[in-house]
Amino acid sequence: MDPMEIERKWAVSGWPEADLPLAFEYRMEQGYVSVDPTVRIRKEERVGGATDYVLCLKSHGRLARKEIELSIPEEKFNEIRELIGIPLIRKVRRSYRLSDGRLLEVNHVDEGLRTEFWYAEVEYGSVEEAENWNPEDVGLGEYLVKDETYEPDSTMGAFWVQTRLNGAAGSSPD
16 A cells, blocks of 8 residues: 555644643754655654654645655765755644544744744545544634645645745844
């Protein structure tokens, strides 16, 4: 069976105010070798835990797409970072446990830069499950309002092109 990533994505304006149990928090850096198809590297530093280095490949798609993730040594991550040659995207991700057992992943991207923004994702076991899931059922109807799953420019790859390749990202706050 092909590894599939099935997820929905929302624009949000901050961390959730709902009383949700925090499962994990990560500090991340990610960059792209290619956005079509997606070939990405990411450093995932778990707060209070280990740091992983990941090479990720993704097919086309919005709600569902093939995803292959490979652990790589820190040295290879650094070599690829040098090859990319521009500043990586910085993110803080907090994963919250929802009452239905899923995880809500909330990401704060480029904190302190003019390109700063927030988004949230929920992953699913099937397309049908994703299409039928309602944020109101887990008390997030007022938080997960702006579903951007099918928006063409809502991917991190598109953000990379807009802010890194086209030179819009600054290295200092506004």
